[in-house]
Amino acid sequence: MRILHYGLGYQPERTGGLVKYATDLMEEQVKQGHEVAYLFPGRINIFNSSTKIKESKMRITGVTSFEIINSLPLAVFGGIKNPEKFQSKVDHSIYSNLLDYFRPDVIHVHSLMGIHKEFFEVCTEKKIKIIYTSHDYFGLSPNPTFYFNGKSWDEENDLNFWLNVSQGALGLKKIKILQIPFYSNIRDIIKKFKKSSFQKEKHFKTMENDDFSINYQESFKELINYYQGIFKLVTFFHFNSNISKKVFERNLVEKNFNYEVLPISNSTISGGKKHIELDMSKVKKITYIGQYAEFKGLYDFLSLANSFKESNITFEIFGEDIDIEIPQNVSNKKRFSSDNIDNIFKNIQLLVIPSRWKETFGFLSLEALSHEVPIIVSSSIGSKDMLPDICVFDSKYLISTIMNMVSKNEKIKFAINLKSIEDHSEEIINLYERAIRKL
Structure with missing residues (x-):
């Protein structure tokens, strides 16, 4: 099977369970004889803002890497300050050319961060099935955790939440700095200075919609619809727990979707x-x-x-x-x-x-x-x-x-x-096949 994954990149530039899972799964799929490629948001070119996809050096033996130059911004720290920048349009040919080159049988998406809606539109036009794994809630929420001011807002997810949770969001310039390749080398130093003493996370005053400009409100309404439009183009949801299933069921506008609940694994887990x-x-x-x-x-x-x-x-x-x-x-x-x-x-x-x-x-x-x-x-x-x-x-x-x-x-x-990663990889391949047959 030819499998194209979309994730946030590789360690050490990107960290966390999502990155570990995606890279371990790809490595195991290669071992099991599948042809695998990885698409991820890469460098920001400060001299040329146009988006393109470039084949990058191989980081996992047998996995072809494709880097999105000038992807959409990555809201990895939660919240969105410039909603219009998170729904920028690109030419469909950028993704169409990639899919024509690699010709995947299935696409496995691990996050909506950084990827354009046009990618999903092109996949749909080409009738390539899209499997989405629920590692976080980005897209349902501008904050990947849905957590703000001391509680989860997944049961109160409205425009007011999107406006308020984004009060402490990073501006576009700071987000771009985080996508500079050498940022991972200085990340720990920055954090050490930033958190030199024990301080609880800042809680923000809850503001009313009218406290924000009409244009700002409209930009967020458009962004909410933008992500819901992407989720409608996902052909099969892989929920890694019943909690994630319930949160997605509650917050997806499209209620009629195909899914399975399947726990995940990685290479550190002995089966x-x-x-x-x-x-x-x-x-x-x-x-x-x-x-x-x-x-x-x-x-x-x-x-x-x-x-x-x-x-x-x-x-x-x-x-x-x-x-x-x-x-x-x-x-x-x-x-x-x-x-x-x-x-x-x-x-x-x-x-x-x-x-x-x-x-x-x-x-x-x-x-x-x-x-x-x-x-x-x-x-x-x-x-x-x-x-x-x-x-x-x-x-x-x-x-x-x-x-x-x-x-x-x-x-x-x-x-x-x-389940070891070997066992889990076989389960995921079977899930791909069931999704393709079912759809």
């Missing part, structure tokens, strides 16, 4: 049966891994630690190379390298994943389970589908949940079958 055991009477340390951010539930975790300050249980956080204000019984272990991940997981007694945003999946859960580490996860995490109910808590009740488990000396045992 097979895993046996998880938790004995709270033996837990003397509880761990958090993730961004030092509200939407990831860090503040809830620190509140949990504070409530145990008189106990003999200690807490630790991993995630970012920044100094933050923490309770005395919490150690900030900062970032760790992938080379050290086995050692990290070997020493974790209980991992708490307290995410507040409606996380479409959550690879951290699978990575922990792959190492047979006991985990307790927020009900907002998509990968909870794979866990027994006793391992899932409502994010509002993290402290009471853990205190109750400690007081009862809770014991949990369960077995879980995890």
